[in-house]
Amino acid sequence: MADPATYRPAPGEIPDQPGVYRFRDEHGRVIYVGKAKSLRQRLNSYFQDVANLHQRTRQMVTTAASVQWTVVGTEVEALALEYSWIKEFDPRFNVKYRDDKSYPYLAVTMADEYPRVQVMRGAKRKGTRYFGPYAHAWAIRETVDLLLRVFPVRTCSGGVFRRARQQGRPCLLGYIDKCSAPCVGRVSAEEHHALAQDFCDFMAGDTARFTRRLTARMKEAAAEMDYEQAARLRDDIGALQRAMEKNAVVLADGTDADIFALAGDDLEAAVQVFHVRDGRIRGQRGWVVEKVEDADDGDLVERLLQQVYGGETAEGGTAGGVPREVLVPVLPPDLEGVQGWLSGLRGSRVSVRVAQRGDKRELAETVRKNAEHALALHRTRRAGDLTTRSQALREIQEALDLPTAPLRIECYDVSHNQGTYQSASMVVFEDGMARKSEYRLFTVRGPEGQGARDDTAAMQEVLTRRFRRYLADRADAGDPELGGDDLEDEDGVARPGHAVPTRSGPVDEATGRPVRFAYPPNLVVVDGGPPQVAAAAAALAELGIDDVAICGLAKRLEEVWVPGDDYPVILQRSSEGLYLLQRLRDEAHRFAITAHRKRRSKGMTASVLDDVPGLGPARQAALLRHFGSVKRLRAASAEEIATVPGMGERTAAAVVAALHPTEQPAEQQTGQQTGQPIGHPTGHPTARPAGQPAAHPRTDDAVQEPAGMLGA
Template sequence: MADPSSYRPRPGQIPESPGVYKFRDEHRRVIYVGKAKSLRPRLSSYFQDLANLHPRTRTMVTTAASVEWTVVSTEVEALQLEYSWIKEFDPRFNVKYRDDKSYPSLAVTLNEEYPRVQVMRGPKKKGVRYFGPYGHAWAIRETVDLMLRVFPVRTCSAGVFKRSAQIGRPCLLGYIGKCAAPCVGRVTAEEHRELAEDFCDFMAGRTGTYLKRIEQQMMIAAEDMDYERAARLRDDIGALKRALEKNAVVFNDATDADLIAVAEDELEAAVQIFHVRGGRVRGQRGWVTDKVENVDTAGLVEHALQQLYGDEQGDTVPKEVLVPALPEDTPAVNQWLTGRRGSNVSLRIPQRGDKKDLMATVQRNAMQALVLHKTKRASDLTTRSRALEEIAEALGLDGAPLRIECFDISHLQGDDVVASMVVFEDGLPRKSEYRRFEIKGRVGDTQVWHAEGQDDVRSMHEVIARRFRRYLQAKEKTGDWVAGGEVPEQDADDDGRPKRFAYPPQLVVVDGGQPQVAAAKRALDELGIDDVAVCGLAKRLEEVWLPDEDDPVVLPRSSEGLYLLQRVRDEAHRFAITYQRNKRAKRFRAGPLDEVPGLGETRKQALLKHFGSVKKLRSATIDQICEVPGIGRKTAETVAATLAAAAPAAPAVNMATGEIIEDDEETAPAAAPSQNGGTTHDREPQHPRH
């Protein structure tokens, strides 16, 4: 625990200008980012008597080892810089909202030549128009199915679209009138884009004008006695109205607004957001966060606004944002939102009428989400804490291992030897810090064994040595920066990639028994590291091995500590197996197809999958070869000529096993055999407690 007075800035050193500040721990890791109208009083408040600080603030300042700040011109610049730094550094003591579920959105890929309508999850992409999010993917598909009757926009994948263009036949939707079939030239790219833009306009709430236009077209068709077209337009109107009925009407006017509500207690907070477009609820989403910093409702609202609109531009930011409490710097936040939208945005608290009633509904949803989340998480939080305490007690550690790193070795009969490193912090996986290694039998510049003598113990020694040598290098550079008075934002490796391995764990777990543990401990001793604990988890009996101990530590099968170690070990298994399989797939040879110039692995696999064997491919015509997705006529002619010239035909060889693949055999990579001794095998992890 650090003493805040040891890094407190000197009197008069902190400016009174607006700015953004960062607290870093002893490993130079950013643990908190904040902003202030005036830096001097805000930062001075952190260095008062510890007894007067909020418990979470006290934990933060005692964890930190230094503080830095950056002066900006305006409060809006401070807001933008704070958001950028929180997104870049992911500080552990900042409020970080996480979705309580993955919400799908209706996306229109306007960045493509032929825009596509699809269900999309995850981060938003540039040039794609989004609507939602929706509560369920099936709700989107029902809406799209109704609207494709009127707006027959492409919904197929790139592969299906390309294949239809090659064979000159549309897919089923093209035959039944729910796709304009631009793949076969029924409409031009410009006409198809107009359909996609009309689809977007309708989804954005501009429905009245479009419905009136179709009704007028229906009346004109009826007057011209074109009753078939009039009936079709009548059915189109009915389909659009049914699609509209799926969204609840909340306002009589065409209001575009987002309503944000917060439910909180001393430890956690839940945020619910209703997206209203054209007076209808178009989407809903929710976030939950641990209140790791001392923040009130206004602060939670400000953080929610940053996360919700930080990456948004244009119409995705509504004209009106309704909140339960205004942020501390309301004018700056309002100006920031206006800049994101490009026009004026109203940020206010609803006082009366329909908007206040809807805000009450959103608030009830937030309260229910918090209750549901606490019901799910209560036992989980308690279990994780108990698991870490049990591990610390069983291994004789001074404190709970808040950061655990697990290493695993994977290979196939000595080939493609790889290793994985997974990281768990506070009992949860931190996937951004996972790493993988290709074992080459070297530690530094020294060859430690020949290729034919590779084994798990020596591989474990190499990977531990490499990981912690990088840590010592990063630590040495950090010391040089501090001594020189320079604090760069980001160290970089020689190849320009971001720094790695900069933070040490409290516990290293290796997959295996006593030999693997001894190898890991020896690697740490050689580097002079004596403040990192090491243990191993053997598969057969789930025994925990410690260095220099003849007998293992046997944790009860019902132990939460053992279960956490198993989860960590199994995650390392999964990560190593994935990497090893990828390397194994790259070693696959397809026989004479390797001689075809310009033919990559993807198209080789596509040819073999389509025809089943090289023998059948050799007897195929050029037109039949062209039917394979991704194979054009010129490539098909080259393939046919190369196979015809190959005499005798070279057999396909699986380079992972060295076995010859007969023409009519499957060409999938061989499965890894079962082995012992702490090696990752090609199987799924098993949990004894399930």
């Protein structure tokens, strides 16, 4: 626990201007971001007697080891910068709003040549119009089904669209007039785009224009005695009216507002919002927040508005963007700054106020009741989980005699097949929950020229590399810039899906994020018993690290082993601590075996096809592209393989022979041609030519694993 006086800025250093400040811990991680009209007054409030601070504020300032600030010109700029840094650094002491469910949106991909209407979840994409969110996906599909009669925009996937184009026949929706069938040229790209734009306009609330237009066309058709066309238009008007009725009119036409409500206590709160467009409730959304900082309801509302509207722009064009009016339960402390920020996002004035009377007040009360119900439901679902996570960490602390609860735990596992394709995994749990962005993969190399390593040597190598990198990052050794890719960096450490950042000390000065191994775990767990634990302890002792606890979890009896003890630590079978260790071990095993199988599959595929005469990399790629997988290629005949462009009959026969090495002609199996025995009476071969892989019984495109040979 740090003393705030050790990093308090000297008197006069803090400017008396608007700005944003960051508290960092001893490892350089940003743990809190805040803004202030006066940086001097706000920061001085943190450095008073800690006994006078709120409990959560006291915990934050004693966890921090330094504070930095950035001066900006206006309060609006401070608000925008604070939002950006909270999204960038994800500080642990800032309020975090989590969706209480994954909400679906109705999306129209207007950026495509032929826009598509679909249900979408997750992050928003550029060039797509969004409507919602809706509480249920079926509500979107019912609305779309009604509107496709009037606005026949395509809803098919890209694959279905391309296949219809190739075949020259539309899908079922094209035949029943619920799609304009641009795939077969019934309408041009411009006409289809206009249909999609009309669909978006209707969903955005411009409903009267289309109803008037269809009504006029219906009367014209009736006057010309084209009664069939008039009946179709009448049914179209009815479909539009039914679609509008699904969104009850609760306020006057033209009302464009988002109505927020808040319900909670000192520890957590539930938030609900109703999106009202053109007087109709177009969507509903909810969040649950844990109050990890000392914030009142006004501060929570300000943070909420930052999160909801932070990604919107005046040119965004989304129905869920910034409305003209935002109704909140409590005004934010910096009302003028928030209104100015929202007005800049919308491109016109935005009013933030509390509903006092009338229909809006009644609707706000309905939203509040929904928030109270959501909080009660959240407590019912999460009470057990929060309790058991805390209990699990406490039980592990007591069992291993740790000074504090292990808030960050890393678990390691090694996977291999008879010593080949050795891969190791590192999974991370923080506060009892998986943190997948911190997972790592290692390729076990072993000593040069000595082949594969056993499990203990591999475990020692992996831990040595991990903590050597930690020490290097901590010491800011000044190594050259390290490159990386999606599989593995130059030290054999992989971070799937992320490029490895430049190392310039424990924290990248450009982003403020810790580099790969910039801070240590509280506990290291290895999959195995005393040998693996001893190897892990040796790796850390060799590096001089003595402040990281180590334990191992043996599979047979689920025993917990610690270094230097002759007997295991026994946790009850019903123990939450044992259950958490098992989850760690199983997750590490899953992650390691997935990486191992991927490497093994690539290696075995290459070894089989590389031995085929006349089959180079281009032809190998063509085969796999045509058949899709080795399994399908193995099931194909020589005639089917010969149909692939670039393949001849002789090469196709060689591929079949390589994929089925045990399928020899009958006269060869008896040894009549060679005069030598081919194998045992059981049919298994006794020898194979150099470079030819051993034959295994196969049920799919992966080799069956011999029992007990897949490394733990």
